[in-house]
Amino acid sequence: MPDLSLNGVRIDDTFAEAFDMAATGVIITAPTAKWAEIAAKTMTGFATSVIACGCEAGIDRVLSPEETPDGRPGVRCLIFGFDAAGLELQLRNRVGQCVLTSPGSACFSGIDGGKRLKLGATLRFFGDGHQISKKLGPKRYWRVPVMDGEFTVEHDTGLAESTIGGGNILILGKTFDQVLVAAEAAVEAASTVDGVILPFPGGIVRSGSKVGSKYPVLMASTNDAFSPVLRGNANSLLEPDTGAVLELVMDGLDFAGVKESMRRALHAACSLGPNSGIQRISAGNYGGNLGRHHFHLRDLL
Amino acid sequence: MAALTFTLKATPPERLDLSALVLERLTGLDADAIKALVVGTSRDGLTVGDLFDVSGDDPADIRLSGDERLDNIGRGLKGGRITVEGDAGIYLGRAMKAGLIAVSGSVRGPYAGTAMTGGTIRIAGDAADAVGGAVPGAMHGQAGGLITVAGHVGAYAGDRMRRGVLVVEGYVGDAAGARMVGGTILARTLGTRAGAGMKRGTLIAKTVADLEPTFVPTGTYAMPFLTILRKWVESEVPGAGALVPSNPMRYRGDMAALGKGEVIVG
Numbered sequence: 001m002p003d004l005s006l007n008g009v010r011i012d013d014t015f016a017e018a019f020d021m022a023a024t025g026v027i028i029t030a031p032t033a034k035w036a037e038i039a040a041k042t043m044t045g046f047a048t049s050v051i052a053c054g055c056e057a058g059i060d061r062v063l064s065p066e067e068t069p070d071g072r073p074g075v076r077c078l079i080f081g082f083d084a085a086g087l088e089l090q091l092r093n094r095v096g097q098c099v100l101t102s103p104g105s106a107c108f109s110g111i112d113g114g115k116r117l118k119l120g121a122t123l124r125f126f127g128d129g130h131q132i133s134k135k136l137g138p139k140r141y142w143r144v145p146v147m148d149g150e151f152t153v154e155h156d157t158g159l160a161e162s163t164i165g166g167g168n169i170l171i172l173g174k175t176f177d178q179v180l181v182a183a184e185a186a187v188e189a190a191s192t193v194d195g196v197i198l199p200f201p202g203g204i205v206r207s208g209s210k211v212g213s214k215y216p217v218l219m220a221s222t223n224d225a226f227s228p229v230l231r232g233n234a235n236s237l238l239e240p241d242t243g244a245v246l247e248l249v250m251d252g253l254d255f256a257g258v259k260e261s262m263r264r265a266l267h268a269a270c271s272l273g274p275n276s277g278i279q280r281i282s283a284g285n286y287g288g289n290l291g292r293h294h295f296h297l298r299d300l301l
Numbered sequence: 302m303a304a305l306t307f308t309l310k311a312t313p314p315e316r317l318d319l320s321a322l323v324l325e326r327l328t329g330l331d332a333d334a335i336k337a338l339v340v341g342t343s344r345d346g347l348t349v350g351d352l353f354d355v356s357g358d359d360p361a362d363i364r365l366s367g368d369e370r371l372d373n374i375g376r377g378l379k380g381g382r383i384t385v386e387g388d389a390g391i392y393l394g395r396a397m398k399a400g401l402i403a404v405s406g407s408v409r410g411p412y413a414g415t416a417m418t419g420g421t422i423r424i425a426g427d428a429a430d431a432v433g434g435a436v437p438g439a440m441h442g443q444a445g446g447l448i449t450v451a452g453h454v455g456a457y458a459g460d461r462m463r464r465g466v467l468v469v470e471g472y473v474g475d476a477a478g479a480r481m482v483g484g485t486i487l488a489r490t491l492g493t494r495a496g497a498g499m500k501r502g503t504l505i506a507k508t509v510a511d512l513e514p515t516f517v518p519t520g521t522y523a524m525p526f527l528t529i530l531r532k533w534v535e536s537e538v539p540g541a542g543a544l545v546p547s548n549p550m551r552y553r554g555d556m557a558a559l560g561k562g563e564v565i566v567g
Contacts, residue, residue: 029525069525069528069529070525070526070528070529071528071532072525072528106525130561132501132561132563133483134485134526134530135464135465136466136529136530136533137447137533137537141526141529143524143526149522149523149524150524150525150526152524152525152526152529
């Protein structure tokens with residue numbers, strides 16, 4: 001079989017292994033785009049990995065005033081978790097502590113249809129009896145008095161089942177600086193797909209992990225096969241001149257979205273080419289037995 | 302299937318009770334059975350066939366020629382559509398749960414939409430007293446759904462209203478939203494004693510005549526709720542979204558009652 005490559009960058013004939021997740025979404029608005037973004041970034045902070053953060057969250061896209069329910073600038077955030085109960089808890093805590101508290105904010109359902117998860121249904125109690133319910137057609141809104149006026153929040157938001165978490169690509173290159181430039185370009189391209197988020201810092205993971213550890217209490221530990229300082233280990237997968245590896249992780253509402261996001265990331269990274277120090281693209285998997293969804297890199301070329 | 306159409310042969314000699322002419326009570330009836338339904342309110346026992354020419358066979362799409370003597374149109378309606386060409390009498394859409402009632406004329410009798418919990422009533426002309434209000438002795442008025450009136454309405458609109466929305470593109474008489482416990486009334490102007498005794502709920506108008514002294518100003522109000530309401534009203538009643546002000550004064554009250562209601566003026 002001929003080796004795969006794109007623009008002179010070698011593509012490993014492997015696949016990213018992704019998992020079934022549940023997801024929900026909210027639209028956060030504010031008087032200005034700046035404050036909508038602050039609220040959204042705060043709410044989706046500390047939400048990189050569902051194992052330790054309880055969910056994986058990020059900004060899906062920025063919304064113009066025409067696209068939001070209240071005609072103000074907004075941001076749509078997606079939140080991925082294991083199940084509806086876990087997501088409901090995350091919504092309560094995150095929207096309650098990060099959006100309710102943010103000046104001028106309002107929060108609305110980001111996913112129509114589906115099973116409904118409580119949003120304003122729990123946050124309304126902050127109003128201590130002064131909260132006002134308004135039901136317009138099928139939607140119920142809560143108006144909660146706060147010190148800058150009112151926090152407007154929709155009663156519930158939708159649950160998207162059979163969503164996918166854990167699409168990924170690994171970018172291998174000569175130096176850290178070169179790989180970071182490529183990874184940033186890949187994140188920018190990958191983020192343009194609606195319904196897909198990259199939950200890690202700036203969309204990038206530098207500490208990719210493998211399942212298990214020599215320490216029995218740890219479920220995951222460093223991905224030694226891709227660590228340049230562990231070259232020489234029998235399981236190392238790096239060439240002698242590979243200096244750094246960075247990973248992108250994508251969570252998406254459907255298979256096609258994750259695949260398209262991975263495709264755009266792969267092409268953006270490869271477009272820089274070997275002259276920019278980009279050597280190889282790989283992907284993370286666990287042998288194919290843990291996750292139901294396999295994204296083969298050869299399908300993305 | 303063609304619309305089930307009831308055309309009056311002549312002006313009714315007495316008030317008629319049309320509560321039988323709704324989808325759930327006509328389903329499965331053939332033309333003869335429909336014509337045999339008693340709609341008269343005197344001991345003459347007038348039937349549908351005595352008063353109306355009946356054609357069509359789709360009880361989900363009922364068309365009526367209107368008259369101010371036609372009472373209880375769409376009473377307890379649970380689905381389907383009733384179109385009234387002309388005027389209607391009292392208790393239009395009373396206690397309806399779902400569906401649509403559209404009146405091309407005016408509602409000449411009181412208590413339209415009282416105790417309704419869902420569905421939509423659209424009135425192209427005016428409406429009389431207590432639209433979306435409470436009948437005497439009832440604990441609550443309108444408790445859901447949407448009533449829109451393109452013209453003006455009388456007194457006690459939304460009296461004891463509990464939920465739902467009442468949109469009046471013209472003037473509203475006195476004591477609108479009196480004793481209200483929830484819901485929203487949107488109008489061009491409200492008469493005197495608006496919101497008297499209201500516990501909760503929202504009244505919105507360009508002007509209010511002599512707001513009661515038991516309403517307390519809470520400043521100008523420019524919260525997202527108004528935009529949401531404006532968009533929704535515009536989608537339901539094109540043109541009426543402009544009734545929702547953008548930078549109005551807000552008063553809370555009635556402080557002589559619970560004080561959790563509001564009158565928004567601007």
